[in-house]
Amino acid sequence: MTQRKRLMIIDDDPDFVAAIRATLDEAGYETEVAHNPRDGFAALKARPHDLLLLDLMMGRGAEGVMVARKVRKDPALKHLPILILTGIRQQIAYLFPGQGVDRDFVSLSELLEKPVKPELLLERVGALLAGAATAAPGVS
Amino acid sequence: MPKAARVLVLDGEAAVRDAVAATLRGEAVELATAADGAAGMACLRDFRPDLVVVDPDTPGCGGSGVFERIREADPSIVVIATGRGATVGSAVEAMRRGAFDVLPKPFVPEALRLALRRGAEERAREAVALARRRERELLGAQFGAVVTHELRAPLAALRQNLAVLERELAAVASEGQRARLGRVQVRADELLALIDTWRGAAVDLASLGARFAAVPVRVPIDRALETLAAVAARKAVEIAAVVPEPPPVVWGDAGTLTEVLVNIVGNAVKYSREGGRVVVTAAADAREVRLTVADAGPGILPEELGSLFDAFSTLRPGAAGEPGSGLGLPISRRIVAAHGGSIRVDSTPGTGSTFVITLPTHRRDVPPVTDGTAAAVGARVKEDPR
Numbered sequence: 001m002t003q004r005k006r007l008m009i010i011d012d013d014p015d016f017v018a019a020i021r022a023t024l025d026e027a028g029y030e031t032e033v034a035h036n037p038r039d040g041f042a043a044l045k046a047r048p049h050d051l052l053l054l055d056l057m058m059g060r061g062a063e064g065v066m067v068a069r070k071v072r073k074d075p076a077l078k079h080l081p082i083l084i085l086t087g088i089r090q091q092i093a094y095l096f097p098g099q100g101v102d103r104d105f106v107s108l109s110e111l112l113e114k115p116v117k118p119e120l121l122l123e124r125v126g127a128l129l130a131g132a133a134t135a136a137p138g139v140s
Numbered sequence: 141m142p143k144a145a146r147v148l149v150l151d152g153e154a155a156v157r158d159a160v161a162a163t164l165r166g167e168a169v170e171l172a173t174a175a176d177g178a179a180g181m182a183c184l185r186d187f188r189p190d191l192v193v194v195d196p197d198t199p200g201c202g203g204s205g206v207f208e209r210i211r212e213a214d215p216s217i218v219v220i221a222t223g224r225g226a227t228v229g230s231a232v233e234a235m236r237r238g239a240f241d242v243l244p245k246p247f248v249p250e251a252l253r254l255a256l257r258r259g260a261e262e263r264a265r266e267a268v269a270l271a272r273r274r275e276r277e278l279l280g281a282q283f284g285a286v287v288t289h290e291l292r293a294p295l296a297a298l299r300q301n302l303a304v305l306e307r308e309l310a311a312v313a314s315e316g317q318r319a320r321l322g323r324v325q326v327r328a329d330e331l332l333a334l335i336d337t338w339r340g341a342a343v344d345l346a347s348l349g350a351r352f353a354a355v356p357v358r359v360p361i362d363r364a365l366e367t368l369a370a371v372a373a374r375k376a377v378e379i380a381a382v383v384p385e386p387p388p389v390v391w392g393d394a395g396t397l398t399e400v401l402v403n404i405v406g407n408a409v410k411y412s413r414e415g416g417r418v419v420v421t422a423a424a425d426a427r428e429v430r431l432t433v434a435d436a437g438p439g440i441l442p443e444e445l446g447s448l449f450d451a452f453s454t455l456r457p458g459a460a461g462e463p464g465s466g467l468g469l470p471i472s473r474r475i476v477a478a479h480g481g482s483i484r485v486d487s488t489p490g491t492g493s494t495f496v497i498t499l500p501t502h503r504r505d506v507p508p509v510t511d512g513t514a515a516a517v518g519a520r521v522k523e524d525p526r
Contacts, residue, residue: 015298015300019300019301019304057289087289114293115297115332
């Protein structure tokens, strides 16, 4: 049997996290949670993870975007798949006038709007993990 | 005064200019003087005064119109009118034209100081009011985005937990409990859909003009009727569209105009009795296109008409008890206003209601969009976020 996949969740809404964690735990994933970007990034650096589930709107604004950019720039983390969970898919362009969510970043990641159907969440998590395994065989 | 007030004295009398300078020497005031209208206007631009003391009889000032010209140059400037032979009539005229205070000549130094102090306080109040207004405008532009995120986040967490509970309780809950849990989820979804509707209207309206194209009214009418076909069929309400050929063309956005018609025709269906009839008519002249939506429902009471377009003013459930969000008409009115048009309603209780949407007619020298393009525009606006 293969080792259980470790998922990192960074989201500042404990109730939302409790719900998706229940879904992911039931599906057999190992989950770790951070409720702010700083703790989340530290956890990503401290232990290996297979996937990051990331909220965009945290703290004083779009701090999730900063986390995604830091992950992409980090040599050890840049291949980590990121699944964005956001309440503001339609408004992303509107809310960051002049900053822009860069195109590579969005196309590389999956983006789901909250709330997300549990089946859809599991399907996308599975697809991203499978994609990562194909792209980098030999990396656990 | 916290910082030196910048005062311009615009007066043709050298003795007055000198007396003012002498009075204000040693006070926290930066003073500039001008002896005629041209020099005064140049000073407004270069010296940027907070307060202007002006005699309308100064050469080149053109009488009491000078007060208005100063306020036009910078609405935040506080104007103090002065002059000889001031009467109650001339003082009223000066204030009507924008002066804050009147200081009749000859004035003693203490009267000048008092007028300037009061003027500086007014200037400070104006500055605060202006800052508040700017902040409100800025907030207004972001308001839709901020509020919908704040509303949506807790609802998303709630909905996510309901979905998990449904799975976890599937085996142990009774049939009644499962049904109630299902209904709770349906109601939460309705609330999410409502926020999304509102978000769409709040966020997009400001930039709607960028998407305008020539739209034959047939396009939004057909799309709205298609959307409402199922609802109308359930109540056996017939919707008839009377549109001349070729159809009138408006300059606008097919997607949001479709949303307006879905709201208004949808209301007509909602308030129609079973087996009723709703008629949508388009008519146009060179200036305007009128879209008329008439139903034979219960009508609207005169006392209800006033608040009809206010948010959350849903009058009563539909003929079959259908609830409403109370946002359809206010959103529709905002959309139509963004097109330079208007909506009004004529209603006779017991006979029915007629909504009339008036939009500016589009000139024929720009080719209209094809049906396909209009549909694509509509699809972008109505795109389901999930």
